[in-house]
Amino acid sequence: MAEFKIKKGFDIKVLGKPNPEIEEYAKPQLFAVYPNEFEGLKPRLKVAAGDRVKRGDILFENKKNEKMLFRSPCSGTIKAINLGARRAPIEILIEAGAQEESVTFETYTKDSVAALSREQMVDHLLNTGLWPLIKQRPFAKIANPETTPKAVFVNAASSAPFQADFSAILKGDEAAFETGLAALARLTDGKVHLCKSAGSDIPDFAGAVSHTFSGPYPSGNTSVHINRVSPIQPNDTVYTLPAQDVILVGKLLLTGELPRTKVIALGGPGIKEANRKHYRVALGASLTKLFSEALETDTKQRVISGHILWGDIVTAETCVRYYGSEFFALEEDRSRHLMGWTMPGLLQYSSHRVNLSTLLCKSKKWKLGTSLNGSHRAMVVTGWMDRHQPLNILTDFLVRSALAHDTDEMIQLGILETTPEDFALASFVDPHKTDVCKIIKQGLDEIEEEGI
Amino acid sequence: MKFLFDFMDKNIAPLFEKGGKLERLYPLFEAGDTFTRTPAEVTPSSPHVRDSIDQKRLMVFVVYALLPCLFFGMWNAGHLFNINNNVENATSLTDMLRGATMVLPIVMVSYMVGGVWDLLFALVRRHEINEGFLVTGMLFPLVLPPTLPLWQVAIGISFGIIIGKEIFGGVGYNILNPALTGRAFLFFAYPAQISGDKVWIGSAKTPLDNNFLGTVAENVDGVTAATPLAVAAAAEQGSSAIAALGEAGFTLWNMTVGTISGCIGSTSVIAILIGMVFLLITGIASWRVMLSGIIGVVAIGALFNALPAETFSAFSQLPFYYHLVMGGFLFGIVFMATDPVSCAATNTGKWIYGFLIGGLTVVIRVANPAYPEGAMLAILFMNVMAPLVDHFVVQSHIKKRTAYARALNHA
Numbered sequence: 001m002a003e004f005k006i007k008k009g010f011d012i013k014v015l016g017k018p019n020p021e022i023e024e025y026a027k028p029q030l031f032a033v034y035p036n037e038f039e040g041l042k043p044r045l046k047v048a049a050g051d052r053v054k055r056g057d058i059l060f061e062n063k064k065n066e067k068m069l070f071r072s073p074c075s076g077t078i079k080a081i082n083l084g085a086r087r088a089p090i091e092i093l094i095e096a097g098a099q100e101e102s103v104t105f106e107t108y109t110k111d112s113v114a115a116l117s118r119e120q121m122v123d124h125l126l127n128t129g130l131w132p133l134i135k136q137r138p139f140a141k142i143a144n145p146e147t148t149p150k151a152v153f154v155n156a157a158s159s160a161p162f163q164a165d166f167s168a169i170l171k172g173d174e175a176a177f178e179t180g181l182a183a184l185a186r187l188t189d190g191k192v193h194l195c196k197s198a199g200s201d202i203p204d205f206a207g208a209v210s211h212t213f214s215g216p217y218p219s220g221n222t223s224v225h226i227n228r229v230s231p232i233q234p235n236d237t238v239y240t241l242p243a244q245d246v247i248l249v250g251k252l253l254l255t256g257e258l259p260r261t262k263v264i265a266l267g268g269p270g271i272k273e274a275n276r277k278h279y280r281v282a283l284g285a286s287l288t289k290l291f292s293e294a295l296e297t298d299t300k301q302r303v304i305s306g307h308i309l310w311g312d313i314v315t316a317e318t319c320v321r322y323y324g325s326e327f328f329a330l331e332e333d334r335s336r337h338l339m340g341w342t343m344p345g346l347l348q349y350s351s352h353r354v355n356l357s358t359l360l361c362k363s364k365k366w367k368l369g370t371s372l373n374g375s376h377r378a379m380v381v382t383g384w385m386d387r388h389q390p391l392n393i394l395t396d397f398l399v400r401s402a403l404a405h406d407t408d409e410m411i412q413l414g415i416l417e418t419t420p421e422d423f424a425l426a427s428f429v430d431p432h433k434t435d436v437c438k439i440i441k442q443g444l445d446e447i448e449e450e451g452i
Numbered sequence: 453m454k455f456l457f458d459f460m461d462k463n464i465a466p467l468f469e470k471g472g473k474l475e476r477l478y479p480l481f482e483a484g485d486t487f488t489r490t491p492a493e494v495t496p497s498s499p500h501v502r503d504s505i506d507q508k509r510l511m512v513f514v515v516y517a518l519l520p521c522l523f524f525g526m527w528n529a530g531h532l533f534n535i536n537n538n539v540e541n542a543t544s545l546t547d548m549l550r551g552a553t554m555v556l557p558i559v560m561v562s563y564m565v566g567g568v569w570d571l572l573f574a575l576v577r578r579h580e581i582n583e584g585f586l587v588t589g590m591l592f593p594l595v596l597p598p599t600l601p602l603w604q605v606a607i608g609i610s611f612g613i614i615i616g617k618e619i620f621g622g623v624g625y626n627i628l629n630p631a632l633t634g635r636a637f638l639f640f641a642y643p644a645q646i647s648g649d650k651v652w653i654g655s656a657k658t659p660l661d662n663n664f665l666g667t668v669a670e671n672v673d674g675v676t677a678a679t680p681l682a683v684a685a686a687a688e689q690g691s692s693a694i695a696a697l698g699e700a701g702f703t704l705w706n707m708t709v710g711t712i713s714g715c716i717g718s719t720s721v722i723a724i725l726i727g728m729v730f731l732l733i734t735g736i737a738s739w740r741v742m743l744s745g746i747i748g749v750v751a752i753g754a755l756f757n758a759l760p761a762e763t764f765s766a767f768s769q770l771p772f773y774y775h776l777v778m779g780g781f782l783f784g785i786v787f788m789a790t791d792p793v794s795c796a797a798t799n800t801g802k803w804i805y806g807f808l809i810g811g812l813t814v815v816i817r818v819a820n821p822a823y824p825e826g827a828m829l830a831i832l833f834m835n836v837m838a839p840l841v842d843h844f845v846v847q848s849h850i851k852k853r854t855a856y857a858r859a860l861n862h863a
Contacts, residue, residue, distance in 0.1 A: 231860055233857050340509070375493065392856070
């Protein structure tokens with residue numbers, strides 16, 4: 001049990017915080033699985049359009065590791081398989097049937113889980129399709145089942161606008177969570193770390209070491225947790241997963257069936273005030289109806305699977321995704337302002353002191369849009385990218401070495417401790433509109449390709 | 453207004469966009485278009501919001517910070533002209549107007565010639581025009597004497613922009629501060645027009661230029677006025693530099709207010725401080741560089757004061773605080789040394805970089821008989837050294853972070 005105060009960081013003051021109440025969202029007819037959510041995965045389809053599937057039937061497998069399976073979240077008929085570039089499947093649509101049939105797996109109790117070997121646990125998770133929930137560092141990709149990590153980090157913290165509130169999600173599912181933690185303990189020789197935000201109402205569990213993190217964003221990021229508790233050195237591996245996914249693992253083990261639901265948080269200025277809350281939704285379920293009610297209609301909205309700083313752009317017809325517990329909507333802002341470069345800046349949001357609003361509107365919550373607020377310029381090292389970086393990384397130099405494809409220096413400067421998400425604030429504050437996250441992503445990809 | 457913008461978007465913009473007839477001139481269109489209105493671009497991916505600051509605002513704010521220096525410099529140039537040429541009925545207004553006729557052409561030539569070079573390189577390289585030239589174009593005239601021939605201004609800014617910036621790839625890639633590079637070039641190429649005691653105050657032409665700006669009662673042949681630095685450097689061994697300054701009419705007070713001969717923008721400590729406060733409040737320039745630079749002057753200046761009087765010239769015995777108000781040091785450390793491109797990038801590096809600029813300025817002034825102005829050379833030298841300073845800071849950072857990771861892993 002340790003407490004960590006994160007001093008460097010920045011909270012973006014955006015409107016639309018979801019309140020912690022959880023509403024049950026009625027199960028729709030349409031479900032979907034998105035194989036392109038699994039980065040770098042080469043799927044081999046096991047079904048075709050028109051096939052009937054049970055809940056838990058295999059949809060596709062990993063070509064590179066055939067033990068890694070991906071299963072159907074509902075029972076019904078495959079409506080369509082949509083292909084993307086190079087004919088890779090990107091969307092499998094399933095029409096729910098009237099009668100639900102489920103594939104069942106072995107059931108366990110919390111104690112019988114503890115008696116399993118690492119190999120049995122890994123095989124069970126791979127076989128049931130829940131293994132991909134576990135990611136590994138470095139590179140933030142699906143964990144390699146072969147390497148035993150030095151630790152597992154469970155992230156129950158939230159600091160970005162707006163992450164789901166785990167203390168609300170946990171209520172009623174404590175037993176499943178504990179079983180999940182016990183399962184994770186089988187995967188590592190080291191410890192399972194449970195990282196929470198200060199002030200959140202989450203009890204301690206015997207199966208994990210609890211840590212509390214306070215401070216502004218990114219105090220809830222897994223990279224920060226790992227850096228403070230057990231920093232990654234070259235050749236280290238760490239497994240990570242969000243706390244809600246531990247509940248899913250626990251439910252699978254306890255019930256012997258695939259978990260049915262998870263909770264998502266819906267927030268942001270593009271969501272109507274009445275709809276800014278948490279919803280309990282079926283895994284893979286279509287959210288079309290929810291978004292058609294919840295989205296503001298006065299302007300064009302961008303829907304993000306994730307939060308304002310980190311997430312994928314999706315359509316309002318999206319289904320619940322395999323990863324992530326939050327959706328965010330904000331205005332697609334293409335408006336143009338007269339002489340923006342010299343106006344006093346009372347109506348524009350900035351983290352810098354060049355706008356009057358920074359000095360005068362300290363407590364205001366802003367209705368932010370997606371405008372780039374400027375145009376791309378050559379990168380100049382101002383030191384601002386590093387201002388909100390709690391990871392003790394010389395951000396500017398790391399970016400520079402990534403641009404120079406200097407893998408040795410990137411590793412020395414600590415790129416292995418990071419994911420592109422850790423540079424969201426650096427991208428945000430940069431006056432030259434440099435896409436820092438993308439540069440870091442390329443750097444990580446290069447290192448992965450060349451080997452450490 | 454809206455009608456005009458709609459017309460632009462519909463009829464003018466497609467000409468410059470890809471496939472349009474004037475595609476090659478896109479940078480020019482982009483500059484004008486985003487000058488009038490913020491661009492309509494949206495974030496391509498995460499993070500989905502961006503700060504409202506951009507390069508334009510950043511650079512324009514530096515220009516704002518320079519305005520007090522510009523206006524004071526204009527007034528001062530006219531004021532000194534009127535006094536030294538015995539102009540009758542001179543008022544503050546005619547001082548200002550007279551100064552404007554001397555200074556504004558220099559500023560305009562600097563912007564026009566510099567702007568043309570920037571545009572040319574942007575067109576050839578097919579990238580947008582960087583707003584950095586707004587600052588360079590203003591900084592450069594402010595470190596020139598008000599009497600500099602305009603053709604030299606044009607040559608100086610050309611050298612600064614091309615050799616100091618563009619051959620490295622443009623803003624963001626340059627090693628030296630472009631404005632200072634241009635000045636250093638003029639300093640060594642045309643010393644007669646930028647140093648000595650004849651260049652700081654304009655002299656009335658013959659026949660007398662009597663007009664609404666005032667009447668020249670008696671034509672003076674070649675107004676001479678030395679700068680404080682030259683006076684202090686010329687003080688004889690064993691004499692008092694303060695006394696020498698006093699004899700030449702320089703006191704701590706008038707050097708602070710700035711009613712003395714010198715470069716256009718750098719004589720008034722008060723005007724520079726106003727700009728400095730603006731830069732610090734808006735957080736644009738690095739306070740670390742400014743503070744450590746001043747500490748450097750104080751420390752090395754005090755060190756010279758403590759040495760026995762006979763070791764160096766009388767200049768070395770001048771109390772250290774005089775160095776802060778004399779010459780171009782303060783202007784240099786506030787506006788030139790803080791240029792984020794040529795300055796050290798790490799925080800520790802900034803402390804070292806600033807301190808050495810301050811220290812070197814005093815060393816060059818006191819221990820080097822050839823050039824009384826040390827700040828320009830000190831800043832250029834440290835511009836060159838900044839990557840080396842950063843290199844050592846980064847190496848020590850890597851050592852520290854490795855040790856931190858090891859310690860926590862073996863705990």
